[in-house]
Amino acid sequence: MRAQLARVDAVLVQALIAAALSFAHLHDVASAAGQDGWKAWAYPVSVDLLLVAAWRRLRSGTTKAAAWCWFVIALVASLGANIATAGLLDLGNVPAWLRILVAGWPAIAFLGGTLLAHSTPKTPAVVEASDGQEQEPEPTPEPPEAPAQRPAVPAALVAHARKVATEHHTRTGTPIDTPTLRARLGVPAPMAEALAAQL
Secondary structure, three states: OHHHHHHHHHHHHHHHHHHHHHHHHHHHHHHHOOOOOHHHHHHHHHHHHHHHHHHHHHHHOOOHHHHHHHHHHHHHHHHHHHHHHHHHOOOOOOOHHHHHHHHHHHHHHHHHHHHHHHOOOOOOOOEEOOOOOEEOOOOOOOOOOOOOOOOOOOHHHHHHHHHHHHHHHHHHOOOOOHHHHHHHHOOOHHHHHHHHHHO
16 A cells, blocks of 8 residues: 555656646746746646646547647647757747747637537437537337237137136126126136137
8 A cells, every 4th residue: 555655656746846847848938938927827827728628538538639639739839848948949039930829829728728628529319400400319119019919728718618608698698798707717817808709
């Protein structure tokens, strides 16, 4: 247990250090590109949030193409700032193209975050009609139920039922009904109905 906790702690510390360095590099590039005060601190937050949103969408398994697109854009922004502060870029004299990229980043991040947050895949139950409106599909009609088949009746039971029916008709002057036949023979209702049909 202690070894597992130590491994988790080491990973967490490493992640915090990497995040802090990347955060600082993004801040330095934004500041050098003319974004001063709170705006320079907002850039690292914006890049990291877009990265996290894209990663979460990738892990959810939906709209992966869009998630990969925005993940790569955010990763390039983060990685580019880290590399730029390695001495390859004169932060005292930032080129115009980088100033344009930094100035345009909020609109890019807003678009990416909005698309990631609000694009949901259509469920199979929803169909798009010709006029563009979503409609629920009509339920598939169930096949009609086949009529219940009467149970097979042994010939000896049919003969006995005829005797009971004849005796009943002689005594009462009316044909025997199914409930009476069932009661006299002590058989289940389906069997009594099958017998009555053969009398």
